Amino acid sequence: MNEGIWILEVDEGQISQVIHNLVINAQQAMPEGGVIRVKVKNIMAREEELIQLGESRYVRITVEDDGIGIREEHLSKIFDPYFTTKQKGNGLGLSVAYSVVKNHSGQIEVESELGVGTRFHIYLPVTDKAAGEGREDRKARNGRGRILVMDDEEMVRGVTGEILGHLGYEVEFARDGDEAVEIYKRRRGSGKLFDLVIMDLIVPGGMGGKEAIKKLLELDPKVKALVSSEYSNDPVMSEYREHGFRGVITKPYKREELIETVYKAVNL
Ligand SMILES: Nc1ncnc2c1ncn2[C@@H]1O[C@H](COP(=O)(O)OP(=O)(O)OP(=O)(O)O)[C@@H](O)[C@H]1O
Ligand SMILES: [Mg+2]
Structure with a gap:
């Protein structure tokens, strides 16, 4: 499925946490159940107006749900720490996602329609390093204890x-x-x-x-x-x-x- 997807150099733990946060949100937006789609696509920056960043190539990860959607007036707040509309929410999931993506020199975008669904896009820049490169100087830090x-x-x-x-x-x-x-x-x-x-x-x-x-x-x-x-x-x-x-x-x-x-x- 991911054949031909450009190679990214990212912090695996952090990016999987971001995707996890988005998937949990999607799930919570569909209390009656529904489908969550996660898609990955190569993006050339010049073909995508959304991208305001400097690199030319990005991989876009999209998490899409057909849940309750986000109110227009909330759209500008959802990435703020502690903004939540949930009874037991901390309002941290998206602010963590935002800062992780930013630390990766990427961009996070949202599209949403009330009652129809929500789509989060994460754009991560492609480095010219081939897979595995840059890892060489990584020390073996296997642990015991x-x-x-x-x-x-x-x-x-x-x-x-x-x-x-x-x-x-x-x-x-x-x-x-x-x-x-x-x-x-x-x-x-x-x-x-x-x-x-x-x-x-x-x-x-x-x-x-x-x-x-x-x-x-x-x-x-x-x-x-x-x-x-x-x-x-x-x-x-x-x-x-x-x-x-x-x-x-x-x-x-x-x-x-x-x-x-x-x-x-x-x-x-
Ligand atoms: N997929 C989505 N569908 C509808 N609303 C969403 C979606 N994702 C986020 N939101 C809105 O954005 C708000 C902030 O999301 P965020 O993940 O930061 O916090 P939270 O989910 O409320 O709490 P936490 O993630 O800390 O448990 C949510 O409370 C919700 O109103
Ligand atoms: Mg959340």
């Missing part, structure tokens, strides 16, 4: 688990600080502790990383922990050492950065 990942977002747990699991780490998950402490206590009882804990700084409605690290330090003064957040200017992120962390990772994770930070934290 047990890592506890605490994050309230299922998607973050999923993506992190996938990346770290792939490298050979054993990964366990907690949804908030309380659960992390529980799991840690249980582990301690069995004598097998974690080589690293990665904790989300802010957990809406639950114990976040700042509190949780205090409890973990009481249980195990040698605990190695990283703090993660999308709020890179939160004081805990800059003064992480004072709070008992060994390092920070900003979200959305860049695959390479996650691998490198985890490797250093586990091995140093």
